[in-house]
Each structure stands twice: as C-alpha cells, then as structure tokens.
Amino acid sequence: MIAAKEPGRHFTPEEYFAWEEQQLEKHELIDGRMYAMTGGTQNHSAIAINCGRLCQTPTARADPTLHRLCRYWLRYP
Structure with a gap:
C-alpha cells in the first residue's frame, strides 16, 4: 500500500x-x-534493482518513453 x-x-x-x-x-x-x-519483498527488491540498472543503460537514454520514466524516478539513498 x-x-x-x-x-x-x-x-x-x-x-x-x-x-x-x-x-x-x-x-x-x-x-x-x-x-x-x-x-518490500525479495521479488520487489529484484524488480527495483533491475529497473535501476535498466535506467542506467544507453537504451534508457535512447528510448523516449523509458528515458521519461527513468528521469523522474528518485531512488532512496
């Protein structure tokens, strides 16, 4: 929730x-x-880690939709 x-x-x-x-x-x-x-759960953590990694790839910068999503995702320090 x-x-x-x-x-x-x-x-x-x-x-x-x-x-x-x-x-x-x-x-x-x-x-x-x-x-x-x-x-969170272990599955949730795995998803979050994978999304974080994806947002740091050249693909994320090249794809306009993915770039927009990653740009506004602030991660907890």
Missing part, C-alpha cells in the same frame, strides 16, 4: 530530501508528490 503525504502539495526534490532525512519510514517522490513506502 502506498499512502500520499499532503495530497494537494507538490514538493521539489530539494524539499523531499530535506524532509526525508528526518523520517523514520521511507518515502518516494513521484511527480512532485510524496508517497509512503511499505516494506
């Missing part, structure tokens, strides 16, 4: 990182909105 934090407000990446440092739970920023993240 993903729950939005302050549903009407849009955050900049700088605001997100400053706020996230103070949180006990992990969150993600999607199109300016913060969402609480639930605990």
